[in-house]
Amino acid sequence: MKQRLSVLLLLMLALVLVVSACGSSSNNKEGASSTPSPSTPASQSTEASSTPEPPKDPVEVTLAGWGASPEEQALLQQVLDEFQSKNPDVKVKYEVIADQYMDVIKTRLIGNEAPDVFYLDAFEAPALIAKDVLEPLDGYVTPEFDTNDFEAPMLDAFKSPDGKMYGFPKDYSTLALFYNKKMFADAGIAAPPATWDELQSISAKLTKKKGNKVEAYGLGQAPELARQMFMIKAFGGKLADDQGMASFATPEAEKGLALVVDQHNVAKTAGQPSDVGAGWGGEMLGQQKAAMVLEGNWAIPYLQSNFKDVDFATAEVPSVNGQKGTMAFTVAYVMNKSSEKKEAAWKLISYLTGKEGMKTWTSKGFALPTRKSVAAELGFDKDPLRGALVAGASYATPWQAGTTLPTIMNNFNNQFVAAYTGQSSLTDALKKGQETANKEIKAAQ
């Protein structure tokens, strides 16, 4: 028995040796490849451009993003094709990550298999920047790239606390009030609401009931933090304090959020998509199960192609407490720090977020340009549907709040749903959400 055990142990030991040997050899390789990459990318770039390049095989750069509609995908491919025809030395391999984008990207970053360039939502940016896995881009920027052309709030979303740039925003959208013109006309409402009080009073007129069952709500709501953060701010509340701890359980924050919850539970003139069997706000409006929803630019092509018979218009989000407010969402192209093709990767980023590439990318209105010059050229501020979205950019709350936002969001959403479905009072829900979030943040520090 003893002998058998020792043989087994020997075998295990041999196995461990083999496995660890594999591990260390790959570590060596990784170390070797990362050391020669210079700390100042700028010097590398001048070096590369000064030496005349002999014709050689093109460098392949991988670009990863999440999936979008076929039209959008085709447009991106068009931009990439234009880039490749102008830069024959770079070949772009475009990958679509279909589901759980951030989980996949993070895991691939750990495994050193991450793409050279990838999409990054502003909301996840602070955490990734803090982990030091993104390449700072300041060293690559040339005067022709013209950083000042970008809308400042969108650019700031990808800056580290010490002011380094880690990504350039490819596009953005704010939220606006989308409303069904026919339902408004039927209810005798002439103009979209300008204040939240007006919105609530016309919601009552627009809600259609059949017996006890609501057929169409006045307002379609999304009870989640990403859409309601500006409501926390409306009366002076704050989502998180300077240390990144949750601080939304205050009377000020509750006042704004109560407007959302009470309209669902008390007035019953607003509902969430799953109340009427829809997946999201755009679908609610399209299926005419809500007369108004707060959605972004993405809803415009969706409604136009899927619900051709729905006549809708947009307006700025009604003011709350006398102040205008909305949310802004933006996504940037960022570079992987351990990429081996940084030179080519920058060429790609600078083209995609440059004046020319961005103009093509935003030309069809699937997304709004983050460069002022492109916006002026395309004239989206005068577009009947997109004007309201562009107007929101100046006062919008960007969807971002430090490295702890994912934890805060998760706990806020869970508790907010409890209040929204009437399982607990809003005060208790916010208190509980804040406590749980802060406990988790502390434990993770």
Next chain:
Amino acid sequence: MAKPHHKSKLRDLMAGYSFMSPAIVILGCFLLLPIAYSIFLSFHRVNLLGTVSYKFTGTANFERMLDDPRLWIALRNTFKYALIVVPSQTLLAIVLASILNMKLRYRNFFRVAFYLPTVTSSAVLVLIFMWIYNSNGLLNFMLEAVGLPTYNWLGDPSVALLGIMIMNIWSTAPLFMVIYLAALQDIPETLYEAAEIDGASGWQKFWRITLPQLKPVTFYVIVMGIIGTFQLFDQSYIFSAGSGGPNNATLTMVLLIYQYAFKSLDMGYASALAFLLAVVIMLITVVQRLIFKEERLN
């Protein structure tokens, strides 16, 4: 011990292990090493993204569990889920198997029809059920038709877990039904004949012969059922898009482990939770063994 004898024994051993080595290597690589590694991780604070670091923290990860409200919610959900699903699916499996064991017409058709849900991929099942559970879906339509209250099955925290329970009972019971069916056909006919001579009714035969004869299989079915329910992941993951919502109603142990491991990238704590789950499952199995063993001696 004589030396030549010893030598030949060693040679036998070497031969034996060399034949087994593929299995040992595979088991070692994909089972033993990961287990050992996860135990190692559970005592460390691990940072994987950026600069990789392991810091020994002793039992800090385990102490953190005591003060983690989400863990208790997940445990409560998981226990509630197991407590309802395991008995229901076992009972349903026995009933279905007994029916199929009778001399019915079109028996093979029913066997196939009952077994189909188990063959279907769980991801597909969840998506189909999400349509059924939709506010305007089939289930609410039927409830309305018979005058029962309807629910927002996907969005209401109080019924979301129930939705997953119903789906799982329906889809796993047939698997255990097949096991019961095989066991039923193993019960010697002579026992029933003897009982008939003694004047036993059909119910008595079932209660006094069938069920006791099925005891070892029932033990297996319950153990596998509990392990399966404690490892519930894919259904609640798809149902809630990975969040465990609404309001943590569908948060299960494995989903919580997944969230800590891949959303927060806190491998140390996630490993500690996985370790806890393994201990819980082992404890329950031991308790069951004690209960069933006692009666097996009789």
